[in-house]
Amino acid sequence: MTTPEQLFRADGGLKVRSQGYLKPVLGLVALLALANCDEALTSSVAPQPRPVAPPAPALNAYVPPSAASQDLARFYQRVERDLLTRGMLRSDGGGPDTPYDASDLERNFETIAFFNEYPDHAVTATTYSTEGQLSRWSAPIRVQTEFAPSVSPEMRAKDAEQVETFTARLSKVTGHPMSVVTRKANFHVFFAGKDDGAYVVSRLKQLVPGIDQPLLDLVANPRSNIDCFVIASPTNRSLHRFVRAVVLIRAELPDMLRRSCIHEEMAQGLGLSNDSNAARPSIFNDDDEFALLTSHDEKLLTMLYDPRLEPGVAVEDARPVVRIIARELMGQQL
Structure with missing residues (x-):
């Protein structure tokens, strides 16, 4: 849907989205001391009240955004209004004005699933390139939503619900096991603002050991035209299987x-x-026409996780199978 500003790979890859318009509460553990009771005590002896422990601080307690963050929020509101006024950010998933057939699906899948927009940056920790080969998850995906301090409680509840709903949709479309968890996640979705750079940098160092400093710099102070990004990381032993x-x-x-x-x-x-500029209706396009996953995009995800395609398969070897799958999904004969 949009053009990434940069693509890094440390032990994984970074996909940065650059908008087309600019180019639980913590559990409290109480330790109760048990003392021997004296049988001589009577009910007239009043028990001593136990000291009351102070309440535990909330995890990432809300801190209101700064003036600079509020200015940025107003900027994004203007951008969204402008795009909507121009008929962009469609949520209808396409219609009669956006037809596509099996050949379109086949072509778009090859471009979007096998290649990166900036292959010169697509290197891994082992320096092996995965350009032109299929990469995806093999293990079950455990999604956890995390919030930096500047995200309000109201937005936390709304965002968590949307992530949970979309996770269920992705699992259904791909046939791959995906669930929302509160611990031991391997797929983290962070919501953080302009004031939360230090928090996010600290968390990324924990989650992505050996992460490149340029990426940390980008996270600490992202440009206003970068509104979201994703890092997907494989292992050195299996460069085409995300973990x-x-x-x-x-x-x-x-x-x-x-x-x-x-x-x-x-x-x-x-x-x-x-x-791909040729993908339509699709969020995987630079033009910002569609905001939400379309029927075309659902088919791409179904193809990506079809068991007839193995992680690491080269695009040349995959083409005959991709052609068959695309025609099956579109109800077209070979």
């Missing part, structure tokens, strides 16, 4: 741009890492 992903979405985004980021970055974190 971890991190999505970061700006807290200042208004509703539609926020939902658009959830859809695009979570879908790309599954393995559809490229964009």
Whole structure:
């Protein structure tokens, strides 16, 4: 749907979305001391009250956004209004004005699933390139939503619900096991604002060991035209099988741009890492026409996780199978 500013790979890849308009509460553990009771005590002896422990602080307690963050939120609101006024950020999934057939699906899948827009940056820790080969998840995906301090409680509840709903949709479309968890996640979706750079950098260092400093610099102070990105990481032993992903979405985004980021970055974190100007109706396009996952995009995800395609398969070897799958999905004969 949009053009990434940069693409890094440390032990994984970074997909940065650049908008086309600019180019639980913590559990409290109480330790109760048990003392021997004296049988001589009577009921007239009043028990001593136990000291009351102070309440535990809330996890990432809400801190109101700064003036600079509020200015950025107003900027994004203007951007969203402008796009909607121009008929962009469509949520209808396409219609009679956006026809596509099996050949379109086949072509778009090859471009979006097998290639990256900036292959010169697509290197892994082992320096092996995965350009022209299929990458996806093999292990079950455990999604956890995390919030930086500047995200309000109201937005946390709304964002968590949308991530949970979209996770269920992605699992149904791909046939791959995906669930929302509160611990031991391997797919993290962060919502953080302009004021939360230090928090996000600290968390990324924990989640992505050996992460490149340029990426940390980008996270600490992202440009205003970068509204969300995803890092999808394989292992050195299996460069085409993702084992971890991190999505970061700006807290200042208004509703539609926020939902658009959830859809695009979570879908790309599954393995559809490229964009194509020829893909329509699709969120994997630079033109911002569609905000939410379309029927075309659902078919791409179904193809990506079809068992007839193995992680690491080269595009040349995959073409005959891709052609068959595309025609099956469109109800067209070979």
